[in-house]
Amino acid sequence: xxxxxxxxxxxxxxxxxxxxxxxxxxxxxxxxxxxxxxxxxxxxxxxxxxxxxxxxxxxxxxxxxxxxxxxxxxxxxxxxxxxxxxxxxxxxxxxxxxxxxxxxxxxxxxxxxx
Amino acid sequence: xxxxxxxxxxxxxxxxxxxxxxxxxxxxxxxxxxxxxxxxxxxxxxxxxxxxxxxxxxxxxxxxxxxxxxxxxxxxxxxxxxxxxxxxxxxxxxxxxxxxxxxxxxxxxxxxxx
Numbered sequence: 001x002x003x004x005x006x007x008x009x010x011x012x013x014x015x016x017x018x019x020x021x022x023x024x025x026x027x028x029x030x031x032x033x034x035x036x037x038x039x040x041x042x043x044x045x046x047x048x049x050x051x052x053x054x055x056x057x058x059x060x061x062x063x064x065x066x067x068x069x070x071x072x073x074x075x076x077x078x079x080x081x082x083x084x085x086x087x088x089x090x091x092x093x094x095x096x097x098x099x100x101x102x103x104x105x106x107x108x109x110x111x112x113x114x
Numbered sequence: 115x116x117x118x119x120x121x122x123x124x125x126x127x128x129x130x131x132x133x134x135x136x137x138x139x140x141x142x143x144x145x146x147x148x149x150x151x152x153x154x155x156x157x158x159x160x161x162x163x164x165x166x167x168x169x170x171x172x173x174x175x176x177x178x179x180x181x182x183x184x185x186x187x188x189x190x191x192x193x194x195x196x197x198x199x200x201x202x203x204x205x206x207x208x209x210x211x212x213x214x215x216x217x218x219x220x221x222x223x224x225x226x227x228x
Contacts, residue, residue, distance in 0.1 A: 035218070040220065041220065042199075042201065042218050042219055042220040042221055043158065043201075043218035044218070045217065045218075059217065090157045090158075092157065101146060101148050101163060101203075101205070102148075102160040102163070103150075103158070103160060104157075104160070105156075105157025105158055105159070106157060107156070107157065108155070108156070108157055
């Protein structure tokens, strides 16, 4: 599992409240990613990071922000949660290899916005 | 990023060989082809990656024709436990910094029966 943990694993929150999801890794990987997965859409990239304080948007970044103040943690924040953000969120790292694009995924966080 | 097209679903029986084809007509010179497997309630898992011709590992083979406009994931002698969603991704694995990202589509749901 490349030492990836996500917290919380499950969360129910109300519309309009801020929510922060945490991804933690223990193996000093440079690249980290946040995806969401919804029925009929597969996995969609929200944001990713290519180093401390270096982040970029994915295909569905609206309504989300991220921060990476240290290598091991990548935080995803929903500033004001909406029901459309109810989803399963996966964090991933990419192995530190130039000849491979192997990503390892965390166990996921199931978020419900009521 | 190259767009990929896969069948939505496939059915097979235990012991058969399964071939899942992915179309990527606008693949770029530096793009690699990567396949992932995902079980319900889990994050995707890396299966195999290739650039051209054939790649084989302990779980699958990847066939890439000379024009690289398609690729075929081959699973030998599938079992019930191979029932999962399979994703084909195409992208430049050597890009660093901004732009280092691959896109998951909706994948192919493989169902293996007795």
